[in-house]
Amino acid sequence: MSYLIASDKLGKIGDLYVPKAGINVAALLAGGFITELAEVSTTEEEKPAKTKPKKAPKE
Amino acid sequence: MATSTYLSSPVVTVNAVDLSDQCTGATVNINYDQLEATAFGDSSRKYVSGLGSHSVTLDFYASFAATETWATLKSLVGTSTTVIVKPTSGADSATNPGLTFTGTFLAALPIVTALGALGTISITFNGGVFTSDES
Numbered sequence: 001m002s003y004l005i006a007s008d009k010l011g012k013i014g015d016l017y018v019p020k021a022g023i024n025v026a027a028l029l030a031g032g033f034i035t036e037l038a039e040v041s042t043t044e045e046e047k048p049a050k051t052k053p054k055k056a057p058k059e
Numbered sequence: 060m061a062t063s064t065y066l067s068s069p070v071v072t073v074n075a076v077d078l079s080d081q082c083t084g085a086t087v088n089i090n091y092d093q094l095e096a097t098a099f100g101d102s103s104r105k106y107v108s109g110l111g112s113h114s115v116t117l118d119f120y121a122s123f124a125a126t127e128t129w130a131t132l133k134s135l136v137g138t139s140t141t142v143i144v145k146p147t148s149g150a151d152s153a154t155n156p157g158l159t160f161t162g163t164f165l166a167a168l169p170i171v172t173a174l175g176a177l178g179t180i181s182i183t184f185n186g187g188v189f190t191s192d193e194s
Contacts (some may be wrong), residue, residue, distance in 0.1 A: 006126075007076070007126040008123075009076045009077045009078070009126055009131075010075060010076055010077070019075070020075070021161070022139075022140065022141040022161040022162055023140065023141055024072055024074050024134070024135060024138055024139070024140045025077050026063055026134065027131075027134035027135050027138065027140070028074065028075070028076070030128055030133070030134040031126060031130035031131055031133070031134060032124055032125060032130060033076060033078075033130075033131075042132070051092075
């Protein structure tokens, strides 16, 4: 999980926040000092198969 | 004779939040249990160090504004965190040590209010590991 600084009492607003050992991250979130950074997926979405659907047999 | 005068530059951080502009006092107690180690043949009592038993008392103004004292402390009651007290805002050094208490416990959050006066919060963190960061 990644966090962004939301208060200048913690650091520069907008910078990535990496909590050191012993820091209560839940309290920082509850107090509005940091926000969770939405995870961006690095994997490509699975593309649909390029196979054409079979034509229905002629009657 | 070198002395330290605390006017306006000490730095107090609680859970990594800089609360210096709301803090009016800090009392740091670095204590170790004193265990007696005197034995037959000794002519005087001897002691060795036992468990650390440290505490930090901090005096704040009770600000309920966003990201101030209340927002910082309300979620820390009943939990452990890191508290750092430094003589000045300069870099850590032998003459400006960061007195660091890691894993120190906050048991209570008393708020004192009075008519016509600024509200105050005086809290004590107990226990945890003490280190003096000097570099």
